[in-house]
Amino acid sequence: MPMFAILDVFSGTPNPAWPIDDDLAQRMAALGSTESTPPALGYRGIQVVSTASAPAAEAATVDALGAFTQSVVIFGSADAEKELLGVGVAAGAVNADLAAYVTQSLGSGPLVASRGVTVSSACPPCGGNNAPTYDPAYWNDSSRQLVNNCYAYTNNNATGTFAQPGRGSGQEYTSLDCAGVGAASVRDGLVTTDTFAACRDGWYAALVIWPGQDYHWYRQDTTGCWSHKPGQTPARNVDNSGAAIADPQQCDRGPYTVFCTYMVTNASVTIA
Amino acid sequence: MMGVVMVATVLLYSGRENPGWRIPAGRAADVVRAMDAMPEIVCPPPTIGGLGYTGVRLSVKAPESVERIWTFAGSIAMSDQRCFADAGRKVERMVLRTGRSHIDPAVFASILPE
Numbered sequence: 001m002p003m004f005a006i007l008d009v010f011s012g013t014p015n016p017a018w019p020i021d022d023d024l025a026q027r028m029a030a031l032g033s034t035e036s037t038p039p040a041l042g043y044r045g046i047q048v049v050s051t052a053s054a055p056a057a058e059a060a061t062v063d064a065l066g067a068f069t070q071s072v073v074i075f076g077s078a079d080a081e082k083e084l085l086g087v088g089v090a091a092g093a094v095n096a097d098l099a100a101y102v103t104q105s106l107g108s109g110p111l112v113a114s115r116g117v118t119v120s121s122a123c124p125p126c127g128g129n130n131a132p133t134y135d136p137a138y139w140n141d142s143s144r145q146l147v148n149n150c151y152a153y154t155n156n157n158a159t160g161t162f163a164q165p166g167r168g169s170g171q172e173y174t175s176l177d178c179a180g181v182g183a184a185s186v187r188d189g190l191v192t193t194d195t196f197a198a199c200r201d202g203w204y205a206a207l208v209i210w211p212g213q214d215y216h217w218y219r220q221d222t223t224g225c226w227s228h229k230p231g232q233t234p235a236r237n238v239d240n241s242g243a244a245i246a247d248p249q250q251c252d253r254g255p256y257t258v259f260c261t262y263m264v265t266n267a268s269v270t271i272a
Numbered sequence: 273m274m275g276v277v278m279v280a281t282v283l284l285y286s287g288r289e290n291p292g293w294r295i296p297a298g299r300a301a302d303v304v305r306a307m308d309a310m311p312e313i314v315c316p317p318p319t320i321g322g323l324g325y326t327g328v329r330l331s332v333k334a335p336e337s338v339e340r341i342w343t344f345a346g347s348i349a350m351s352d353q354r355c356f357a358d359a360g361r362k363v364e365r366m367v368l369r370t371g372r373s374h375i376d377p378a379v380f381a382s383i384l385p386e
Contacts, residue, residue, distance in 0.1 A: 009317050043317070101317050150286045162289055181287075213379060216286040216323060230323050231286040240322035254323035256286075 001050045005084045006062050007094060008044040008073070009102065015062045018093035020048070020084065029071050031080055043102050045075030046084045060093070078106045100242030123224035124246055127196055128203030130266060132156040134221040139235040146232045151185075153229035154205045154217035155271050165215070168270035173215075178260035181215045182207055189269035193262050196220060196247075202266030206248040209258040216256045218248040219265075226251075275335040276300055280367050282375060283326045283343075284383075291374045299370045304332075306363045307342070310349055310356035325383040328367050 003025035006017045020028075028048045053066035074080050085102055088094035094102075139145065139153060147160040157163070166172040166184025173184035182192065185207065196204040204220040218228045221237070226245040229235040238244060239251035249259045278300040281292040295303065327345030342351045344364035349356040358364055368375075368384050375383075 098317060164287070176288075210285075210324075213376065214285040214288050229286075230326075231290060232283065233322075233326065240324070256323050 001052055003071075004049050004051060004060075004065060004068065005088060006047040006049060006065075007085070007088060007098075007102070008047055009098070016088060016093040016098070017060050017062045017065055018088045018091040020087055024083070024087065025050075025071065028074055028080060028084065031074060031077060032072060045073045046081055048072050048074065048084075081106055096242035100236070100238045103238060103242075122246065123244065124196075126203075126220060126222055126224040127199045128220055128264070129199060129201045131203040131220055131222045134223060134227050134237055136227075136235045136237075139229055145234060148229065149231050150215075150217040150229050151271060153227075153235055154219040155190075155265050155269050156203075156219070156267070157269075157271055159271060161272055163271040165271075168272040176209065176212055176215060178207065178209055178258065181209065182260055182263075185263065188271055190263045190265045193264055196262050200264060202264045205263045205265050207260040207263060208248065208253055208256040209260055210254075210256045211258055213255070216253070218245065276304065277331075277333045278303065279331040280371055281329045281331075282368070282371065282383075283329060283345075284324070284375075284379065286323060291371065293371045293374045295367070295370045299366075303330075303363065303366055303370075306366055307349070307356075310358055310363065313348075313355050313357045315350070315353070315355040316348065325379070328364055330367055 003020050003022060004017050005020050006015050008015055025048055048071040049065070049068040050071060051065045051068040074084060082103070085094060085099060089096075089099050139148065139158065144158050144160065147162060148158045149162045151165055152159050152161075152163040155163070164172050165181050166187050169187040169189070171184065171187060173180045175181075186192065190205065193204075196206075206218040206226070208216050208218070210216070216228065216230065218226045220226050225237060226248050227235060227237040228245075240254045241252040243251065245251045276297070278295040279292060280295055281290050284290050327343055330342040330344065331339055332342065333339040340351055342349055344358055344361070344367065346364075347358050347361060349358045349363060365384060368380070372380055
């Protein structure tokens with residue numbers, strides 16, 4: 001009997017559904033339905049169902065499945081949800097925006113599809129001995145999200161001041177380019193480096209520039225992948241295309257087209 | 273519209289502070305009328321935005337009432353966890369035009385092409 005996964009997320013339009021193989025369905029069934037209570041709106045988990053009527057090889061929406069029997073609902077088991085979601089992305093049933101939203105709901109880590117299908121780049125080893133843990137709930141709390149920017153996030157220091165490079169050391173940047181913002185951050189205590197391969201104390205950061213407009217920072221977390229917090233918006237571990245960030249020099253950065261440098265920061269860096 | 277204070281903030285930058293301005297009373301009245309005409313819709317799943325322009329936040333404070341925060345992003349307007357259709361980005365564009373002098377001309381042209 002064909003098995004499908006259904007992403008329970010929409011309120012008005014039909015939820016995405018995609019076929020899954022028996023091995024994956026059985027492993028999900030073995031987990032059993034979780035006891036977590038999903039929110040009323042937004043992502044509410046992934047159902048694993050069986051149906052006798054839908055074609056097994058085609059992605060679909062739930063209204064195309066006909067009658068089905070629910071096996072389990074996976075919610076609150078991030079690894080399992082990522083695996084199911086990865087299959088949905090690979091099948092074309094879940095687009096990048098939706099995948100990014102669900103991934104954000106799940107927490108850290110890239111999507112991993114079963115049977116070796118790579119959905120996003122694998123995370124490289126984390127070279128920072130003191131790298132922060134990806135913890136979006138802390139940064140996206142209502143008391144912090146609007147008053148902390150990318151620079152505060154990268155330095156893992158929620159100053160609540162919309163921290164600016166150089167302000168903490170008494171001389172803020174004066175030009176919106178790699179040289180100006182980079183030098184200001186060095187005054188604060190960051191150190192430039194050519195790569196992020198070596199193991200060293202502190203953790204890696206990366207500076208990019210929207211020419212003449214703005215700067216932006218990424219940081220490498222314990223997972224080895226990178227995360228960031230675009231201004232007043234939520235912290236996230238995906239790029240502008242919804243993909244996990246294995247290297248900020250290679251990811252989709254929107255208008256921040258100039259990659260400046262990798263840097264190393266640590267807990268004693270002074271920002272304000 | 274006497275006494276309504278309307279402050280717009282463009283959701284644009286990551287490091288720098290976003291551009292913001294108070295909308296003049298006369299223009300604020302036009303914006304309120306346009307907002308009142310928006311039909312309520314079922315909220316779509318939230319998108320997490322990204323780098324670059326992602327919308328306009330609008331703070332609306334009338335005398336003796338609580339501040340309401342609106343976010344206009346694409347064709348959707350949101351406030352108090354309710355969603356409304358901003359057909360053709362009419363209200364979003366109207367708000368942006370009130371702040372033309374506060375936004376870099378090249379950026380303004382990219383987010384609101386003539």
